[in-house]
Amino acid sequence: MKDEELAGRLREAAEAHRPDRARMLARIERGTAGDPAAGAVRPPRPARPWLRVAGATVAVCGVLAAGAFAVTSAGDDGAGRGGQVAAAPASRAASASPTAKGPAGLAGLRPEDGPLWTGGVVDPHSNPYWAQSNVTLRTTEPLSALTVELRVAATGGVNSTGSWRSLPEPDFTVSVNESGGYLVYRWTLRPGRTVPAGTHTFAGQYNHAEGDRDATGDYVTAHAVRASGAEAAVGDRFGRSR
Known part of the structure; x- marks a missing residue:
């Protein structure tokens, strides 16, 4: 086959070819989705042990602080907001005991x-x-x-x-x-x-x-x-x- 004839057939085949644009776009989209640089989300790395301990400590402190706030709030009737909680008076049993007052025969x-x-x-x-x-x-x-x-x-x-x-x-x-x-x-x-x-x-x-x-x-x-x-x-x- 002569070169001129081969070149003619190639031109005819090229002119007859119609690319499938939809399939090409789909392939491009699939290729983009598989590329981590295109925005794919990577699975999270496991937390380091010391970070887990620190997180647990913060959580415990938060629970204790919440408990203390709840106890303080339970005793607040609104009359003394912002003030200190008054302590109960010390027992006066000792001052009223017979020993503290002394024997009855010594009275007066x-x-x-x-x-x-x-x-x-x-x-x-x-x-x-x-x-x-x-x-x-x-x-x-x-x-x-x-x-x-x-x-x-x-x-x-x-x-x-x-x-x-x-x-x-x-x-x-x-x-x-x-x-x-x-x-x-x-x-x-x-x-x-x-x-x-x-x-x-x-x-x-x-x-x-x-x-x-x-x-x-x-x-x-x-x-x-x-x-x-x-x-x-x-x-x-x-x-x-x-």
Whole structure:
């Protein structure tokens, strides 16, 4: 076949060919959709471990903050918005307890009343099994009547082993008994006798459970009539002892 004839046929075939424009556009669109640079969305990368921990911490803090806000808001009646929440007053049970107020026998009594004064102390020669409570009574005037009471709290193992006083024995009646949770020593001046002005001692002795004994519950009271006829009353508590 001659070159001229071949060239003619090629021209005829080219002129007869009609491209499928719709198919070409579809192929172009498919090619564009498969290209990440053309806007395709890539699957998200898994979060790094430290980012997950940080995110959980932020979430927990948010929950706690919301809970605190809810508790505060629940107690807000609208009268004090923006102010601080008032704390409940401390319990006053301690100030109202019998221990805080002291023994009933000491109600209204002080260590000194006019010419009369009294004080109680545990003898330093006491030991872990036995003790002596010393009562000092001082009066600047003679007394025509006097009753001294030493009350030892009936803690473990307390029982009397005796008593004494510096004033003459025949001038007093003495009794020891248990009453109201106390071992009570009572010295009463006999009628017609007189207590002279000066400093006098009354002592009660007793056993107790082994170990240090807390004597803060012990106390003494004294009621007297002065030679002038005026009355006087005093009282005092004891401290800690062996």
